[in-house]
Amino acid sequence: MENNQITIFLNKLAAIVSRGELVKLVIAKQRNPSSELKSMIISIVEIKAGKRLNFIYRYKTKDITKNLATEEALPVIRKSLEEEFLNAELFATGETVQLTTVGRGKVKIKTTKAMLKQPEAFVHDHVKERLIATEQNVYLRELGILNAGFELRREMSDKYHQINRYIELLSPAIRELELPDGFHVADMGSGKGYLTFALYDFLTSKLNKSPVMTGVESREDMVKLSNEVAIKAGFTNLSFTLGTISEVQLEKIDILIALHACDTATDDAIFRGISAGASLIVCAPCCHKQVRKEFRVASEMKAIMKHGILEERQAEIITDGLRAMLMESRGYRTTIMEFVSTEHTPKNLLIIGRKAKTTPAAKQKILENIRKIKELFGIGHHHLEELLNK
Ligand SMILES: C[S@@+](CC[C@H](N)C(=O)[O-])C[C@H]1O[C@@H](n2cnc3c(N)ncnc32)[C@H](O)[C@@H]1O
Known part of the structure; x- marks a missing residue:
């Protein structure tokens, strides 16, 4: 039966x-x-x-x-x-x-009824013009997004969509920077390197810039694979280093990227960017365990937070909101936007911080605001705040 x-x-x-x-x-x-x-x-x-x-x-x-x-x-x-x-x-x-x-x-x-359409980027004979082109794109082929004939593999079209969306979102912030030749970009927790390669490609081939780019990754197999792909693609100033976000030695950081680095690894990365005086910090936070564990909401809020899913979402909002405020307290102008729709991944926020001028009074005001928000949600500490206060 x-x-x-x-x-x-x-x-x-x-x-x-x-x-x-x-x-x-x-x-x-x-x-x-x-x-x-x-x-x-x-x-x-x-x-x-x-x-x-x-x-x-x-x-x-x-x-x-x-x-x-x-x-x-x-x-x-x-x-x-x-x-x-x-x-x-x-x-x-x-x-x-x-x-x-x-x-x-x-x-x-x-x-x-139907819930999903054919993947947006996959069209049989015609692929929409995108910031990251597929023609003769060696790294997309080596990473398995294209087949041997440089055609988009249907099952990788979501990834290809994500890569292009990422470059689209980053493009305005990068274009407004004045970057000297040989500026340094660090991509923390670069993984297999999809987004690292795409950014290097965009900077060099579309913007005619000459970055020195380093992917930092704690997994040796990923580092080895990415370095091999960088050589095959002829990306001479892109390399991958085995190390951890908080300890890796880097000469300089002008642009810091951290996409989907787990939990407090995002804080470690933001901290590295702020400490190095990076002009641009871009992160897509991943899981938000640290602040959620700290949550002790006041009595009126308990009626809402008794629902696990709402508590989880609230913890994500507060974690990322405080991250942005802490960046602002250090003089960064921040923007938070949707990265890719939840259809592609639930990890879908992008926090962008651009270095700007600030005053001690403005900093004080933000820190006071942070204190009140933490009190409201019973948060003892936020990892990024702790790093900044050390
Ligand atoms: C979810 S993957 C994201 C990869 C890539 N950034 C992306 O968005 O496609 C996170 C990567 O960060 C690495 N990672 C996590 N914590 C790290 C740390 N503290 N130092 C270095 N790498 C780390 C993991 O090994 C993993 O490859």
């Missing part, structure tokens, strides 16, 4: 794939919570051999991808639904189909 439900789901999937209507299939909620494989994301990809299903196996610390023909893919998906995962969400252009395994292994299928 339950296998029947899975068969119905797989038949629907096969029909959707054959009509080219699959946006993505997400298989999640492990049967065994300690299993290393966290989820599977499946979408259509066009490769030389024809249309295939691209599988991204999402593990805790890495992704593994595989392309399979539909007839090979269906038994793999069946096995994952029968043995490894409880739920699946099939996003198609005309509908959304949810498969849920409930108590005693009972499987339910629910069809609702």
Whole structure:
């Protein structure tokens, strides 16, 4: 009976794939919570051999991808639904189909209206003109965003969209800076380097600047991979260094970037930028654990904060709001904006600080305001504040 439900789901999937209507299939909620494989994301990809299903196996610390023909893919998906995962969400252009395994292994299928469109950046024969071009783009190819023929890989189109959005948002702030030749850019927690490469590319090829750029990363494999890609791309003044945000030795920082560095690593990065007198500080905060743990709201607010999700969102707002205020207290003009929509990632704020002039009186006023906000939410300390007060 339950296998029947899975068969119905797989038949629907096969029909959707054959009509080219699959946006993505997400298989999640492990049967065994300690299993290393966290989820599977499946979408259509066009490769030389024809249309295939691209599988991204999402593990805790890495992704593994595989392309399979539909007839090979269906038994793999069946096995994952029968043995490894409880739920699946099939996003198609005309509908959304949810498969849920409930108590005693009972499987339910629910069809609702379409929730996702085809990825914005993926258009078969035509890719919108973007700040980061795909033509002969070696680093995008090496990082797996383009295929060997320099075409956008469908399953990486969200990443490509994010890269372009990032450059679009940063472009006005960078254009207004007066940057000397050889100015230094530090990208803290550069990861695989997608955004680091894109910024170097934009600065050199679109703005004709000559930066010296360093990606700082605590994972050796990432550093090795990024340095190899930088050489292949011919980016001579871009290199990646193994180290931590708070301890890495850097000669100078004119622009400091920290995108999705976990929890207080964002504070460490902002602190490095402020201490170095960086002209521009850009960060996209990640998880916000430190301030949330401190939250002790006053009695009237408890009625709202008893809802975990609201407390979580409030903690994020207060953490990032205080970050911006602390930057302002050190003379930075700040702007907070949406980075990419939550459809792409929930980590979606960008805080931009431009170095400006300030007065001791203005600083005092901001610090007093910070004190009152902390008191209102019962916050004992904010990591960035602590670093600045040392
Ligand atoms: C979520 S990834 C983001 C990568 C990249 N910035 C992006 O937005 O695509 C965060 C990266 O920061 C690195 N990282 C976290 N804390 C760090 C620290 N204190 N020092 C150096 N790297 C750190 C992690 O290893 C990881 O590669």
